[in-house]
Amino acid sequence: MSRLFALLAVLFCLSASAGATESLLAPKLDIGKGGQCVEDPQWMRKNHMHVLIRQRDETVRKGMRDGKYSLKNCIECHASLRDNSVIGRDDSFCRGCHRYEAVKIDCFECHSGKRKSAWVQSK
Amino acid sequence: MSDINAQRRQFLKTSAGLAAVAIAPGMLLFEAAHGKSDAVSSKVRWGMLIDTANCTDGCSDCVAACNRENGLSGGTSPTDSQWMRKVELKDMRGGRTLSLPMMCQHCEHPPCVDVCPTGASFKRADGIVLVDRHRCIGCRYCMMACPYKARSFVHEPLHDQNPDVPRGKGTVESCTMCAQRIDRGQQPACAEACPNKAILFGNLNDPDSEIARRIRTVASVQVRADLGLNTAIRYQGL
Numbered sequence: 001m002s003r004l005f006a007l008l009a010v011l012f013c014l015s016a017s018a019g020a021t022e023s024l025l026a027p028k029l030d031i032g033k034g035g036q037c038v039e040d041p042q043w044m045r046k047n048h049m050h051v052l053i054r055q056r057d058e059t060v061r062k063g064m065r066d067g068k069y070s071l072k073n074c075i076e077c078h079a080s081l082r083d084n085s086v087i088g089r090d091d092s093f094c095r096g097c098h099r100y101e102a103v104k105i106d107c108f109e110c111h112s113g114k115r116k117s118a119w120v121q122s123k
Numbered sequence: 124m125s126d127i128n129a130q131r132r133q134f135l136k137t138s139a140g141l142a143a144v145a146i147a148p149g150m151l152l153f154e155a156a157h158g159k160s161d162a163v164s165s166k167v168r169w170g171m172l173i174d175t176a177n178c179t180d181g182c183s184d185c186v187a188a189c190n191r192e193n194g195l196s197g198g199t200s201p202t203d204s205q206w207m208r209k210v211e212l213k214d215m216r217g218g219r220t221l222s223l224p225m226m227c228q229h230c231e232h233p234p235c236v237d238v239c240p241t242g243a244s245f246k247r248a249d250g251i252v253l254v255d256r257h258r259c260i261g262c263r264y265c266m267m268a269c270p271y272k273a274r275s276f277v278h279e280p281l282h283d284q285n286p287d288v289p290r291g292k293g294t295v296e297s298c299t300m301c302a303q304r305i306d307r308g309q310q311p312a313c314a315e316a317c318p319n320k321a322i323l324f325g326n327l328n329d330p331d332s333e334i335a336r337r338i339r340t341v342a343s344v345q346v347r348a349d350l351g352l353n354t355a356i357r358y359q360g361l
Contacts, residue, residue, distance in 0.1 A: 060255050062162035063306050072286055110291030112284045119286050
């Protein structure tokens with residue numbers, strides 16, 4: 001019985017330290033306003049590209065601009081409060097995570113990474 | 124007992140009515156804030172009627188408004204994007220001069236869509252001809268095919284685009300009839316900016332719309348009507 005307890009204790013320590021390492025290595029992101037996302041954050045980490053592509057085709061081809069999964073909506077909440085951008089710095093919301101994951105994003109070669117209100121003001 | 128029932132019914136009717144009044148403005152606000160969720164419909168065909176008599180020689184307010192709305196530089200070199208141009212015409216015999224804006228004519232049978240190898244060039248259900256830049260490979264066949272020279276290729280990297288109008292290097296673009304504004308229920312920027320109201324924007328399919336009424340009553344032409352493309356842009360007094 002005591003052996004079992006010891007094993008459990010070791011396992012617990014290991015999992016705890018694994019969690020700690022993950023949070024140490026994970027990128028520290030400037031998530032902007034943040035708040036309640038349109039879906040669960042973990043689900044969004046895994047699936048945001050799929051919903052974005054679906055919304056993209058519906059917007060461009062069918063003119064459906066209901067914003068729930070729109071890129072503009074993401075930027076509205078997640079652009080940094082300092083520079084109003086999701087790609088402005090290494091810890092910006094989109095750029096920070098994509099740098100960490102080494103996945104190139106080409107959205108922002110055409111799309112603005114800035115909040116619309118900030119863009120209007122800068123004009 | 125029946126009296127109570129009648130009162131109860133009356134109460135329910137009134138409260139249901141009140142609830143409907145309370146919800147309706149809220150729903151309208153929601154729609155205005157979030158844009159529309161319905162797909163565009165082929166019951167609508169957006170078009171413009173340009174009255175050349177009201178288009179002033181030397182005025183280019185429509186072009187300036189187009190450039191501002193869509194984030195174009197306003198340059199006119201061969202490598203600059205031009206979605207809209209002012210064209211001056213002169214009858215060499217009679218000497219009559221004319222000034223008019225030229226842009227994508229939003230054909231019903233667009234040659235640019237026919238030639239596109241990737242399906243990037245397409246016509247939306249409401250008649251607006253667009254480039255899906257996600258699919259465009261920059262081959263520029265559509266620019267060759269267009270009889271109106273309406274399309275431009277983006278040669279240089281761009282920065283600081285309008286969040287509503289994404290544009291980028293390596294793709295072809297042209298007048299979108301300000302689809303982003305139309306989807307919000309506004310007019311295209313050029314029609315709104317014209318000081319003489321020479322550009323009339325509206326739904327060609329609605330017989331009661333002002334544009335349909337004007338097209339029924341005044342003489343208007345399509346540019347290169349001989350090609351049979353049935354353009355959505357018509358010119359009066361050409």
